[in-house]
Amino acid sequence: MTVPKTFRRYTLDEFIAYLRTYIGRVKFPEVHVHGTWRPTIAMYRSKADPSFYIQAMYRTHTQVNGWSDIAQHATIDPDGYIWDGRPLTVAPASATGFNDSDYDGVHPFMFEMIGNFDVGCERLEGAQLRTAVGLTRALADMFGSRIVFHREMTSAKTCPGSGIDKAEFVAAVAAYRTEQTEVKTEVDVPMTAEEKKQFTALQATVEAQAKRIATLEGERKMAVPSWAKTAVDAAVCAKLIDTPDGRSEDFYSFVTIMHRKGLF
Numbered sequence: 001m002t003v004p005k006t007f008r009r010y011t012l013d014e015f016i017a018y019l020r021t022y023i024g025r026v027k028f029p030e031v032h033v034h035g036t037w038r039p040t041i042a043m044y045r046s047k048a049d050p051s052f053y054i055q056a057m058y059r060t061h062t063q064v065n066g067w068s069d070i071a072q073h074a075t076i077d078p079d080g081y082i083w084d085g086r087p088l089t090v091a092p093a094s095a096t097g098f099n100d101s102d103y104d105g106v107h108p109f110m111f112e113m114i115g116n117f118d119v120g121c122e123r124l125e126g127a128q129l130r131t132a133v134g135l136t137r138a139l140a141d142m143f144g145s146r147i148v149f150h151r152e153m154t155s156a157k158t159c160p161g162s163g164i165d166k167a168e169f170v171a172a173v174a175a176y177r178t179e180q181t182e183v184k185t186e187v188d189v190p191m192t193a194e195e196k197k198q199f200t201a202l203q204a205t206v207e208a209q210a211k212r213i214a215t216l217e218g219e220r221k222m223a224v225p226s227w228a229k230t231a232v233d234a235a236v237c238a239k240l241i242d243t244p245d246g247r248s249e250d251f252y253s254f255v256t257i258m259h260r261k262g263l264f
């Protein structure tokens with residue numbers, strides 16, 4: 001039986017202040033960036049208790065994986081808060097062969113971001129993105145940590161998610177203004193009943209248009225062209241379409257235009 005553990009939730013500024021107390025006590029040559037994949041942001045939002053999935057990860061890591069503690073030093077939730085994890089003086093369970101687990105006070109800092117950030121699924125944005133970038137920048141500034149994505153340490157994973165571009169993330173960390181805390185961020189607002197109605201209507205429109213275009217085109221079917229891939233992935237993820245392949249060029253143009261207009 002695992003002894004229950006209490007996890008504390010910090011704002012980015014609070015967590016940076018906490019990290020600062022470790023300067024000289026521990027060295028983080030690298031910061032390892034992960035995305036949970038499961039739980040997804042939607043799963044996280046479905047629970048009233050914000051610590052539900054932090055505890056669930058703790059139980060899985062200790063009881064199923066048999067680790068001494070939760071794998072990561074920190075978890076960034078979809079609201080941009082940081083939950084603490086295993087002690088900062090202990091090496092993480094980040095990636096086999098890359099954890100530097102020899103108790104010499106030198107090891108990577110590991111954080112998880114809750115969400116499925118593969119292409120076409122959920123997006124790292126708003127407060128969560130700001131905290132991920134701000135935390136990474138703080139680690140780089142205080143400990144000289146080099147940014148490493150989980151997928152760079154294994155070919156078996158897309159982690160932190162194929163939708164997160166490493167070069168873009170690194171550029172955002174470099175551009176992050178450490179003195180300015182009130183950066184404008186997009187905030188995700190749940191759909192209202194009226195918006196849900198509009199969304200359902202949109203779904204119907206997409207299918208109706210698809211049928212009409214297919215008829216007009218005499219069923220000239222093709223695979224998803226590369227220029228439409230992002231939009232089509234997003235449409236699949238949003239459950240607007242379930243058979244992305246074998247549609248006409250006009251259908252792919254239509255989906256791309258709708259996606260560019262931010263309709264899904």
Ligand SMILES: [Zn+2]
Nearest residue numbers: 034035150159
């Ligand atoms: Zn990972």
